[in-house]
Amino acid sequence: MHLFENKIVLVTGGSRGIGRAIAEKFRECKAEVIITYKSRVDTRHFDARGIKYFQCDAADSKRVIELVDYIVNEYGRIDVLVNNAGITKDTLIMRMTEQDWDSVVSTNLKGTFLFCREVVKSMVKNHKGKIINISSIVATTGNAGQSNYVASKAGVIGLTRSLAKELASYDIQVNAVAPGFVETDMTAKLTDQQKEAVLNFGIKRKPAKPDKVADFITFLASPESDLINGQTFIVEATHLRKDEIIHFKTGV
Amino acid sequence: MGSLLLDKAAIVTGGARGIGRAIATEFLKEGCDVVIFDKFFPQDFDNYVSEMATCYGRKIIHKSVDITNTNDTQKACEEAAAEFGHIDILVNNAGITRDKLLIRMTEEEWDSVLAVNLKGAFNTMRVLSRIMAKQRYGKIINISSVVGLMGNFGQSNYAASKAGLIGLSKAVAKELAGRNVNVNCVAPGFVETEMTLQLSDEQRMALLNLVPLKRASKPEEIAGIVAFLSSEKANYITGQVICVDGGMVM
Numbered sequence: 001m002h003l004f005e006n007k008i009v010l011v012t013g014g015s016r017g018i019g020r021a022i023a024e025k026f027r028e029c030k031a032e033v034i035i036t037y038k039s040r041v042d043t044r045h046f047d048a049r050g051i052k053y054f055q056c057d058a059a060d061s062k063r064v065i066e067l068v069d070y071i072v073n074e075y076g077r078i079d080v081l082v083n084n085a086g087i088t089k090d091t092l093i094m095r096m097t098e099q100d101w102d103s104v105v106s107t108n109l110k111g112t113f114l115f116c117r118e119v120v121k122s123m124v125k126n127h128k129g130k131i132i133n134i135s136s137i138v139a140t141t142g143n144a145g146q147s148n149y150v151a152s153k154a155g156v157i158g159l160t161r162s163l164a165k166e167l168a169s170y171d172i173q174v175n176a177v178a179p180g181f182v183e184t185d186m187t188a189k190l191t192d193q194q195k196e197a198v199l200n201f202g203i204k205r206k207p208a209k210p211d212k213v214a215d216f217i218t219f220l221a222s223p224e225s226d227l228i229n230g231q232t233f234i235v236e237a238t239h240l241r242k243d244e245i246i247h248f249k250t251g252v
Numbered sequence: 253m254g255s256l257l258l259d260k261a262a263i264v265t266g267g268a269r270g271i272g273r274a275i276a277t278e279f280l281k282e283g284c285d286v287v288i289f290d291k292f293f294p295q296d297f298d299n300y301v302s303e304m305a306t307c308y309g310r311k312i313i314h315k316s317v318d319i320t321n322t323n324d325t326q327k328a329c330e331e332a333a334a335e336f337g338h339i340d341i342l343v344n345n346a347g348i349t350r351d352k353l354l355i356r357m358t359e360e361e362w363d364s365v366l367a368v369n370l371k372g373a374f375n376t377m378r379v380l381s382r383i384m385a386k387q388r389y390g391k392i393i394n395i396s397s398v399v400g401l402m403g404n405f406g407q408s409n410y411a412a413s414k415a416g417l418i419g420l421s422k423a424v425a426k427e428l429a430g431r432n433v434n435v436n437c438v439a440p441g442f443v444e445t446e447m448t449l450q451l452s453d454e455q456r457m458a459l460l461n462l463v464p465l466k467r468a469s470k471p472e473e474i475a476g477i478v479a480f481l482s483s484e485k486a487n488y489i490t491g492q493v494i495c496v497d498g499g500m501v502m
Contacts, residue, residue, distance in 0.1 A: 142422025154419020161403025
């Protein structure tokens, strides 16, 4: 597993959940891994694995510029960018405050824009790069109570498609991954009813482990995916028994 | 004169010009009262209003609103609802572009496009969702773009905002489905408006090459679909994106 030896990988929001699993997977593949975190980080955990960490609010443009500048100076370049930092502030739209909207859209969507813009400067110089933006399954299906989150994650897909076109001539591939239900701190906050709604919508699903999502991310960051650009992939653990297939068919 | 939207009341944002004005005209023609929100109204607007009033005899009100401002938008929406006693239709059409390659795009260019195209729709829907839920009736149509579906060179901010709008529409479609409120998107392709008149001949040709029907659409061709989706004929359509694009997205 030396797939990413000498590669510089930056994962935003890498201290917990899916981001952490992504960072660890790249590290296992011998990459030089740098994560950002907003509020807290288990320093011992990441020190033990040789993963570097920096505080950065993805929505804070000044800090993003400063940090990416620092990383490029220190490491010479960035080969892979994973825009994973994301937050939720769930409530029905009629009760949603301006602040609920702004905080989610600026972290999830503007943060992705800011990191792309800064990191791409280094990738364009190298004529090589991989950007993977983490969207969400709800960006394609919609979800009640998450209009801010869904808008931000759907926006990420539009951004991904534009950047894929803009950067194709520099040999930079930009793709999005839309995870379904993944076991993380973020989904642990959901009520049983909300979990049920996501897991049993259409076909039966089970929660996925974050490291299974990370497996797919490392594929998209590898040379094996050089022909894949501007796409959005849904990654989720479907769980379908034979009798359920029949039930699903006759039920419709 | 038709009666597709007889005695309904609608809000159309960005209705002073272009596609928005064509939508307002179509609504008036179909028997609907219209409130137009826009930031600026062109010189010919008063003529337009009096012409519409004579032709169709429906109420037409215009309000100068900056839809990026949450409080001002809330006030304007509530005033419009008070004026008619009901608002049955909301069309989020206001949109701007600030095209630039990603590397050169400023934070201000990103913010301004997202604020009008995406947050503006949130601001109106936030208020109208409450009003429409109470009425147990409503149609919300958000004007997205094929660029939101396909992405486009030099339009990362615009594409993000228009794709975000599709997501927002689906989320709210699910939230309001139980209250008999439908939320859909219309995604125009290449439309002849002041916004697209700025394109160079070369850009026009490049765009037309992507259109199987080999021509741009008139704003009226977008307005017709919006009127249909705003009518009771579309009661069973929600959470959808309808491309009106001459076949660009297939």
